Amino acid sequence: MRIARWISADGSIGEGFVVGEAEATRVVDFPDAGTVATVLAAGLSAARTLHDRVGSALDVDATLGTELAEVRLIAPVAPPSVRDFVTFEEHVEGVSAGVEGKSHVADEWYEAPTFYFTNPHTIRATGDVVAIPETRRLDFELELAVVIGGVDGSTGETLDTAAAADHIFGYTVMNDWSARDLQAREMKVRLGPCKGKDFGTTLGPWIVTSDELEQFVDSDGFLAVHAEVHVNGTLVGEDLVSNMGWTFPELVAYASRNSVVVPGDVLGSGTVGNGGCLGELWGRGSSIPPLEPGDEVRMIIEGVGEIVNVVGDRVPAPTLPAARTRTRQRTR
Incomplete structure (x- = not known):
């Protein structure tokens, strides 16, 4: 799993998974308005569950999310220390x-x-x-x-x-x-x-x-x-x-x-x-x-x-x- 934060074309900040490879790479928001901070706190097992949900949604709609080339990545975490x-x-x-x-x-x-x-x-x-x-x-x-x-x-x-x-x-x-x-x-x-x-x-x-x-x-x-x-x-x-x-x-x-x-x-x-x-x-x-x-x-x-x-x-x-x-x- 790859987890990222990004700024979209409209200036909004997104947080979620990076899916796909090469030109097909997309970013998809975490379900339930999750953030990197909440996902890190919940741990790896919970992150896998969210990732599976995103994968299932992509099976239904492959255009879910945004192409990676259309967003600007920001630092993937705002660390406490x-x-x-x-x-x-x-x-x-x-x-x-x-x-x-x-x-x-x-x-x-x-x-x-x-x-x-x-x-x-x-x-x-x-x-x-x-x-x-x-x-x-x-x-x-x-x-x-x-x-x-x-x-x-x-x-x-x-x-x-x-x-x-x-x-x-x-x-x-x-x-x-x-x-x-x-x-x-x-x-x-x-x-x-x-x-x-x-x-x-x-x-x-x-x-x-x-x-x-x-x-x-x-x-x-x-x-x-x-x-x-x-x-x-x-x-x-x-x-x-x-x-x-x-x-x-x-x-x-x-x-x-x-x-x-x-x-x-x-x-x-x-x-x-x-x-x-x-x-x-x-x-x-x-x-x-x-x-x-x-x-x-x-x-x-x-x-x-x-x-x-x-x-x-x-x-x-x-x-x-x-x-x-x-x-x-x-x-x-």
């Missing part, structure tokens, strides 16, 4: 070479799947022009993300790996846009990233339910789907998602530890290796330039789909003063 992991060892090695001058993976990386929270209010869709901050080192990050669904009223709190797997409703392609110069400054303060990341994350083109990708799960539980990224039509990176250090259920379990995951939450895999971002390539000596306004970034993940964005203009930022120094009195 977005966690982004760093699970590809090759990515860590390459980026560290660019930042520290040598290829290095901290011992602590191997102990647990580290993540950060990014901004759920700046989610972008495929086809969007992504305006950028005043960075001179704009980068992309090719990732696969899971979307959490409901499971029999479970709160999604402190899950073990098996229970965490049940909470994975589906997958979507993710581009974690990055301003590398801002990020580098922020990380020296030992907190962040913040403004180096929170200006945009692309999700899309839709959510593919987890059962659709079961055929790609290898004997160790990793999802062996091919991922690639193109800049202005040129392939610059590709990898198998199965090169992650942890499986997706393990990521969800860790995220929920002494915490909670809820339907609609998005958890990114972290950037794939072998050119999944320019930062890794720069660390390996590549002269590929940072992204500039007008550049096109296209990401494709096997079994899920593709997202395409064009880089927009830089957005001027109001100036702020430097920190005040500690020269003031401690008492009045």
Whole structure:
């Protein structure tokens, strides 16, 4: 099953299933005025029931819904939270070479799947022009993300790996846009990233339910789907998602530890290796330039789909003063 959100020609927002293939692909609203949020909360079994109802309706009227070409896809989910992991060892090695001058993976990386929270209010869709901050080192990050669904009223709190797997409703392609110069400054303060990341994350083109990708799960539980990224039509990176250090259920379990995951939450895999971002390539000596306004970034993940964005203009930022120094009195 593929689940999407879209804007129709009349400006209305639709939420429902994507059915058919190639030129015959259509979008069909959920029955009973359902939304992506309500479908995620109800879980996979309920989604299958809705999908069967749509299939039966299409058997009666094949023109039900709208041709995909006639709508504009928007982000398939409005997530309550977005966690982004760093699970590809090759990515860590390459980026560290660019930042520290040598290829290095901290011992602590191997102990647990580290993540950060990014901004759920700046989610972008495929086809969007992504305006950028005043960075001179704009980068992309090719990732696969899971979307959490409901499971029999479970709160999604402190899950073990098996229970965490049940909470994975589906997958979507993710581009974690990055301003590398801002990020580098922020990380020296030992907190962040913040403004180096929170200006945009692309999700899309839709959510593919987890059962659709079961055929790609290898004997160790990793999802062996091919991922690639193109800049202005040129392939610059590709990898198998199965090169992650942890499986997706393990990521969800860790995220929920002494915490909670809820339907609609998005958890990114972290950037794939072998050119999944320019930062890794720069660390390996590549002269590929940072992204500039007008550049096109296209990401494709096997079994899920593709997202395409064009880089927009830089957005001027109001100036702020430097920190005040500690020269003031401690008492009045």
